[in-house]
Amino acid sequence: MTEAIRQTLESFLASKGLRRTKQRDVIIEAAFGTQEHFNAEDLHAMSRRIDRTISRATVYRTLSLLVDCGLLREVDLGRDQTYYDPNFLDKPEHNHLICVDCDRVVEFEDDHIAVMEDCITRRLGFTPASKTIRIVAKCDQLGRTGQCAYRDQERAGHGSHGLSHAHAH
Numbered sequence: 001m002t003e004a005i006r007q008t009l010e011s012f013l014a015s016k017g018l019r020r021t022k023q024r025d026v027i028i029e030a031a032f033g034t035q036e037h038f039n040a041e042d043l044h045a046m047s048r049r050i051d052r053t054i055s056r057a058t059v060y061r062t063l064s065l066l067v068d069c070g071l072l073r074e075v076d077l078g079r080d081q082t083y084y085d086p087n088f089l090d091k092p093e094h095n096h097l098i099c100v101d102c103d104r105v106v107e108f109e110d111d112h113i114a115v116m117e118d119c120i121t122r123r124l125g126f127t128p129a130s131k132t133i134r135i136v137a138k139c140d141q142l143g144r145t146g147q148c149a150y151r152d153q154e155r156a157g158h159g160s161h162g163l164s165h166a167h168a169h
Contacts, residue, residue, distance in 0.1 A: 004089070005032060005071055012069035026051045027062040037075060037083045037105055077105060078136060095133035101142050102151035 009028065013019060030046035031038070038046070040060055047054040063084065066072040073088045077098055087094065087107060093114060097106040113133065121128045142148040 002032070008069055008071055009066075012065070016065075018065075023051070023054055023058050024062050024065075026054055027059055028066070031063075031066065031072065031084070032086050035087055037077060037085050039081050039083050043084070075132070076134060078134065095135070097135040097137055099139050099150075100136055101139040102148050102154065104150050 005028065010020065027043065027047045030050055031043055034046065036042075040056075040063055043063065044054065044056050044059045047059060063072065067074055067084070071089065072084045072086060075083050075085045075096065077083045077096065091107070091109060094107045094109050095113065097108060098104070099106070117128055117131055139148050139150075142151070
């Protein structure tokens with residue numbers, strides 16, 4: 001757990017009259033020990049690899065606390081369940097592209113999107129409060145060649161659980 005995460009969490013817990021616990025610390029270590037998007041069950045499994053005593057209920061309560069204090073963000077990846085993204089602290093303006101062919105999630109940033117969002121909201125008489133962009137797309141490589149390096153890697157068991165990063169200018 002980084003110092004910034006620790007301080008944010010301790011201030012938030014104190015404001016709610018709660019305390020840090022060993023189990024919360026384990027769950028937070030698991031949540032921020034990955035750059036992958038995860039659901040509650042994924043986090044439960046990751047936490048239990050560190051400490052077998054972590055309960056599912058404690059994971060759900062801790063997830064709620066982490067979202068409430070702004071350390072984690074819920075994201076809609078179009079998979080009929082809530083996923084959590086631990087990468088917004090480092091990259092608060094990133095967006096998501098989801099491949100419908102291999103289910104890979106690609107995080108991307110683009111300076112032009114921020115300008116466009118600002119122009120659109122102001123033109124319509126609003127001030128941006130938050131935003132999320134999710135692009136669902138098909139793999140060009142798979143369409144052209146019938147093969148997808150990422151999908152083949154996942155099938156071979158050497159994948160990175162669906163996350164890659166890109167930065168567009």
